[in-house]
Amino acid sequence: MENIVFYFLEALILLSALGVVLVTSPIYSALFLVLTMIGVAGIFVSLDAFFLAGVQLVVYAGAVTVMFVMVVMLFNLDKEKKAFSKGTAGNFLKAASVGLIWSVLSTSLLYVFSDLGKEDLPRLAEGSLAIKELASHLFLKYVFGFEVICILLLLVIVGAVSLARAKGGTHA
Amino acid sequence: MAESFWIGLIFAAPILGFLINGFNFRSKNYKLAGTVGTLAVATSFVSALALFSKLVSLPEAERVITHSFFQWISVGNFHVDASFLVDQLSGVMILIITGVGSLIHLFSIGYMSHDERPAKYFAYLNLFIVNMLLLVLGENLLILFVGWEGVGLCSYLLIGFWFSDKEKAAAGMKAFITNRIGDAGLLIGMFLLFMLTGTLSVTEILAQGPFATEVTFGIVSFACLALFIGATGKSAQIPLYVWLPDAMAGPTPVSALIHAATMVTAGVYMITRLNPVFMAAPISMEIIAWVGALTALFAASIGITQWDIKKILAYSTVSQLGYMFLALGVGSFNGAMFHLMTHAFFKALMFLGSGSVIHAMHEEQDIRKMGALKKYMPITHVTFVLGWLAIIGMPPFAGFFSKDEILWMSWHSPMGSKALWFIGLIAAGMTAFYMTRLMALTFWGKSRVPENVHPHESPISMTLPLIVLGVLSVVGGWLGIPHVIGDVFGHIPNILEHWYGPKIVPIPGLEQAVASHEYALMTISVLVAGASAFTAYFWYTKREDIPKAISEKAKPLHSLVFEKYRVDEFYEAKIIKPAIETGKGLWAFVDVAFIDKISYWITSYIKDSGGGLRLLQNGNLQQYAFYIVLGLLGSISYLILG
Amino acid sequence: MPDLSQYDVGLSHYLLLSAMVFCIGLVGVLVRKNTIVILMCIELMLNAVNITFVAFSRYQGNNDGSIIVFFVMAIAAAEAAVGLALIVAIFKRFKEVNIRFFEHLKG
Numbered sequence: 001m002e003n004i005v006f007y008f009l010e011a012l013i014l015l016s017a018l019g020v021v022l023v024t025s026p027i028y029s030a031l032f033l034v035l036t037m038i039g040v041a042g043i044f045v046s047l048d049a050f051f052l053a054g055v056q057l058v059v060y061a062g063a064v065t066v067m068f069v070m071v072v073m074l075f076n077l078d079k080e081k082k083a084f085s086k087g088t089a090g091n092f093l094k095a096a097s098v099g100l101i102w103s104v105l106s107t108s109l110l111y112v113f114s115d116l117g118k119e120d121l122p123r124l125a126e127g128s129l130a131i132k133e134l135a136s137h138l139f140l141k142y143v144f145g146f147e148v149i150c151i152l153l154l155l156v157i158v159g160a161v162s163l164a165r166a167k168g169g170t171h172a
Numbered sequence: 173m174a175e176s177f178w179i180g181l182i183f184a185a186p187i188l189g190f191l192i193n194g195f196n197f198r199s200k201n202y203k204l205a206g207t208v209g210t211l212a213v214a215t216s217f218v219s220a221l222a223l224f225s226k227l228v229s230l231p232e233a234e235r236v237i238t239h240s241f242f243q244w245i246s247v248g249n250f251h252v253d254a255s256f257l258v259d260q261l262s263g264v265m266i267l268i269i270t271g272v273g274s275l276i277h278l279f280s281i282g283y284m285s286h287d288e289r290p291a292k293y294f295a296y297l298n299l300f301i302v303n304m305l306l307l308v309l310g311e312n313l314l315i316l317f318v319g320w321e322g323v324g325l326c327s328y329l330l331i332g333f334w335f336s337d338k339e340k341a342a343a344g345m346k347a348f349i350t351n352r353i354g355d356a357g358l359l360i361g362m363f364l365l366f367m368l369t370g371t372l373s374v375t376e377i378l379a380q381g382p383f384a385t386e387v388t389f390g391i392v393s394f395a396c397l398a399l400f401i402g403a404t405g406k407s408a409q410i411p412l413y414v415w416l417p418d419a420m421a422g423p424t425p426v427s428a429l430i431h432a433a434t435m436v437t438a439g440v441y442m443i444t445r446l447n448p449v450f451m452a453a454p455i456s457m458e459i460i461a462w463v464g465a466l467t468a469l470f471a472a473s474i475g476i477t478q479w480d481i482k483k484i485l486a487y488s489t490v491s492q493l494g495y496m497f498l499a500l501g502v503g504s505f506n507g508a509m510f511h512l513m514t515h516a517f518f519k520a521l522m523f524l525g526s527g528s529v530i531h532a533m534h535e536e537q538d539i540r541k542m543g544a545l546k547k548y549m550p551i552t553h554v555t556f557v558l559g560w561l562a563i564i565g566m567p568p569f570a571g572f573f574s575k576d577e578i579l580w581m582s583w584h585s586p587m588g589s590k591a592l593w594f595i596g597l598i599a600a601g602m603t604a605f606y607m608t609r610l611m612a613l614t615f616w617g618k619s620r621v622p623e624n625v626h627p628h629e630s631p632i633s634m635t636l637p638l639i640v641l642g643v644l645s646v647v648g649g650w651l652g653i654p655h656v657i658g659d660v661f662g663h664i665p666n667i668l669e670h671w672y673g674p675k676i677v678p679i680p681g682l683e684q685a686v687a688s689h690e691y692a693l694m695t696i697s698v699l700v701a702g703a704s705a706f707t708a709y710f711w712y713t714k715r716e717d718i719p720k721a722i723s724e725k726a727k728p729l730h731s732l733v734f735e736k737y738r739v740d741e742f743y744e745a746k747i748i749k750p751a752i753e754t755g756k757g758l759w760a761f762v763d764v765a766f767i768d769k770i771s772y773w774i775t776s777y778i779k780d781s782g783g784g785l786r787l788l789q790n791g792n793l794q795q796y797a798f799y800i801v802l803g804l805l806g807s808i809s810y811l812i813l814g
Numbered sequence: 815m816p817d818l819s820q821y822d823v824g825l826s827h828y829l830l831l832s833a834m835v836f837c838i839g840l841v842g843v844l845v846r847k848n849t850i851v852i853l854m855c856i857e858l859m860l861n862a863v864n865i866t867f868v869a870f871s872r873y874q875g876n877n878d879g880s881i882i883v884f885f886v887m888a889i890a891a892a893e894a895a896v897g898l899a900l901i902v903a904i905f906k907r908f909k910e911v912n913i914r915f916f917e918h919l920k921g
Contacts, residue, residue: 006823010831017835017858020851021842029851033858036835040861043828047872052883056864059887064857064894071898072850075905084845085794085914094798094844101805102837108812109829137877138884145881149888156892163899166906791917794844801840 006046013039024083030068037061051131175226176239178219179256179309182266185215186301193295202290206281209294213277213301217270227263233674235260238311238375245314252372257311260675261509265308265441268516269434273301275637276429279524282634283425283531293333293423300326304434308441313362313372316442320358320406323435324351330430331422340421347415354405354412358442361399364391365449374445382677383452396449396456400463403439409497410467413490414740420482424527427482432489432523433516440496440512444505444676451503451677457587461501465582465595468494470737472602476609477723477734480537481526484610488563489519491599495578498596502588503679504581506672510652511578513668514570517648518562521641525556528634529614532627539610544619548627551635553615555642560611562645564604564701570649575600576694577654583693586681597697604701608708617713656687828869836862849911853897860890 016039019032037060044053084091138146189212193205227235240255258266277297284290303322310316324347332344362372368391369377386392403409408416419431430436443450443460450457471490478484492515499508530537532549546553562571579596582588621627629635651668658664711718723730732738788799835858842855864883871879905911 003823006827010827013831014834014838017838020854020858021838021846026848026850029848029854033854036858036861040865043831043865044868046823047828047868049868049872049880049883052868052880055884055887059891060857060861064891067894067898068850068854071902074902075850075911077911080848082847083851085847090795091845094794094801095841097798097801097805098837098841098844101801101808101840102833104805104808104812105833105837106830109826109833134877134880137881141878142881142885145885149885153888153892156895160895160899163896164902166903791919793913793916798844801844 002046005042009039009042009046012036013043022083024080026072026077026080027069030065030072033068034061034065037065048130051134175223175237175258176241178222178226179237179239179258180241182216182219182223182270182305182309183302185212185219186298186305188212189298190295190302193291193298197289197292197295199291200288202281202285202287205291205294206277206284209298210274210277210281212298213270213274216301216305217267217274220266220270223258224263224267227258227260235263235674240311249370252312252314254315255311256309256315257374258309260672261441261445262308264509264513264671266305268513269301269304269308272433272516272520272641273297273304273429275640276425276433276520276524279428279527279634279637280423280425282631283423283527287423293330296326296329296333297426297429300330300430300435304438307438311374313365313374313377316374316445317358317362320402320438320442321355323430323438324348324355324406327351327419327430327435330426331419333422333426337421343415343418343421347419350412350415351405354402356402357398357400357405358402361395361397361402364395364398365446368392368395377446378448381448383449385452385454385680387454389455390453392449393453393456396453397459399442399446399450400439400456400460403443403497404463405439407436407439407493407497408490409439409463409493410470413467413471414743416490417483417486417736420480420486424482424523424530427486428520428523428527431486432519436489436493437496437512437516440493440500440508443500444509447505447675448677450500451679454587457501457503459501461498461582461588461592464494464497464499464501465592465599466494467491468498468599469595469602470494472599472606473733474736475606476602477730478606479540481529481539481542481610481614482523482537484539484606485519485522485526488522488603488607489515491603492519492563494599495575495596498582498592499578502582502585502592504578504585505676506652506669507574507577507581509672510668511574513651514562514574514645514648517641517644518559518569518571521555521559521638521645522563524634524638524641525552525559528552528630528638529627531630531634533621534625536625539613541620541622542614543617543621544615545621545627546615549615549629551629552638555635555638556611556615558642558645560607562649564607564705565600565697566701567698568646568649570645570647572698573649573652573654576697577652579697580654580685580690580693584683584685584689585679586683587679593693597700600697601700601704604705605708608705609712612709612712616709617716654690656685656690659687825869825873828865832862832865832869834862835859835865847912847914849901849913849916850898852913853894853901856897857890857894860886 013036016032016035020029020036023029023032037056041053041056041061044050044056189209192208193199196205199205223237226237230237237258238255240253242254243251244254245252277294280293280297284293287293300323303319303326305319307316307319307323310319328344328348331347332341335341335344365377366372369380371377383392401412405412416431416436420427422431450460468491471487471494475484475487475491478487492511496508496511496515499505499511528549529542529545529552532545532552533542536542558569562569565572565575567573579593579600582596583590583593652666653664655666658666735741788795839855839858839862842858843852846852846855864886867879867883867886871877871883901911904916908915
């Protein structure tokens, strides 16, 4: 059962990720992105990271993609004629290089991690205990990073607002 | 006061004058500029007098004042101090330079009264004095060289002072470039001396003596010859004399100061300064003597045919410098220094006199347009006559004693010969001829002055230097009365010979002078000079048709001499043209075809590769990202495969 | 029934999935024309990394990886916000979202 769920999610993620990259219209890309996020949330669930899955849904599938959709809507672009940048040969070369990276990565992964199965997983705290553990990690061990992230977010709010408020260009 | 004060002052005063006039170079106030310049040199003259009297008060064997201001260069074992040496030789020189210099500065005030840039002129003149003093007082050959180059620079600036006239600017450049050729010789000579002795300090070089006489042509002879080449450049000897006649393009007081009295004698002074070294190189000395004698003859013969008053005096200067080198070559350094001094007096006098004449004639220099100026310019005439008598060697004027000493030594010295004496005698006769011709055509005979020119006597600031120099031209020679004459009048000592004695190596194998021989030679030279002077007087005042007829008859010879033996043309054709052609060839085949090609190739290669690399930096963000991907690919491959 | 145990899901599966998603996102960044889509592709890449963190965290029994995922999410959201704000600013002035147009920003 777990296997079937995984392969289903994998197929969902890969297809929708390809959709993000391949479809011409940005709004469809955004929708495919939502699908991908949901798939990733499913993967998190399969890895027993329930809280993260929830956050993934709320933050990514909810907030971030909504932001994308709104920007696309705001622009009210004409119909895109081409999805990709100019230079077909260059694009193929880029894709080929990335393919090469992928093959090198996968080959080495298969060599290194092929022997780890689900049976020898360490036991983890269940349910709310897991979330508690996470919280103690976040607010005790990594509290400094947490604070930094908070400040960063604050800055980003101010920066994004002021950037978007500007009339654009140098005549702000 | 301390010696260092006077040595400092002798330099500081003209430097200050140079700075004041130099910073004020736009000023047209010739009186102010002239007063500053003259006062500066006069101050120098006072310090020179103070130093000289210090020198005299010292006991004979210790007549040396040295002062080192600071260490100039110190490299390993090689040290050069900014140190200055006042001894018998330089003591007399500084008196001449600053004394004659002051008079000429004074004269210049009147002469430059109509000029556009008097302040600049006086600034250059003061700078010249500074450099000339550096040359003379420098204890080290390197300092001497600094002065040597400095006077060359000032000479260039002053010859080309009226640079808006293209010909005059070219004359300046000619002087400068010709001097550079000589300077190369001087440098080589200095290098060789350094190689021989390991030092450039004059005192230390001479302290390593006595030098063994070189019978064959060795390194000492080579060094001396190289130094002599330097001297031929600065002192206008064959083959580098060509610049001096052209140098007359400058203002006349400049010709008097730089191109007659002081700078051109630098070569004579330098050789005398190093006389123990030169005495060790008899072959070089013989060459010097012959070059000097031939220059004297050669330049005198050109002087006979010229019409430009300053050109005649210029060739006369070359000829007289030839005499000095003849004296040096036969080992009579004393005679050379003696003639240097008397020549400084009477030639400066004559140049200033000619300046006075030119000034009166409204910048006319052609003696065919003068004549009978005697009645318009009495003071100039009288002083000029004194100079004339001095230069043609009439006793008891200054030139007689110095020239006679040279002629006598070239006969008597074992380093001289009868032939050298004979050439000197002929040149003396020619000198008397052309100087009398100059006098006759300028001051005596019939007036050929154009209607619209009204000659007048010059102002007091111009005549005063003439009078002083006139007196010096008379009495200057009495400092070196030969023993044979001195004995007759009751043991009048030869002051100059005695004075220079400790600094000069005696000529080896010099026999006791035979009084009757010396009298005979004196008589011969006076008679020759007198006869040719009389001939010239007779021809150019009474029978002007005779010289015309002679020059008509010997037309090819006359025109050859009149065109200065076409030496300039010869240099132009055989040296300058080939040099230019070689340069052009090198330019076309080495520079353009080879060096340029290589550099162009390198630059275009770099440009092309830069252009290629520029494509990487095209602003395309996705391409930049692709570079990151490539880097990632590379580092992953390295981690996994490596 | 054939033995399917070799198809049992293990750590390597997650990592392979993550590598593929990452590479798809990377290709998107490299070849897409629309700047907004490029930002989306960057989100894809970040998600791929998140999968890796969570997988390692799970298979090693260590919560630290999960914490990193929090941080990544926060920064990803921030990056998206700033990136979109920039795009909005540029679009307002030039009416252009083509990444090649950004070449004009070079010196």
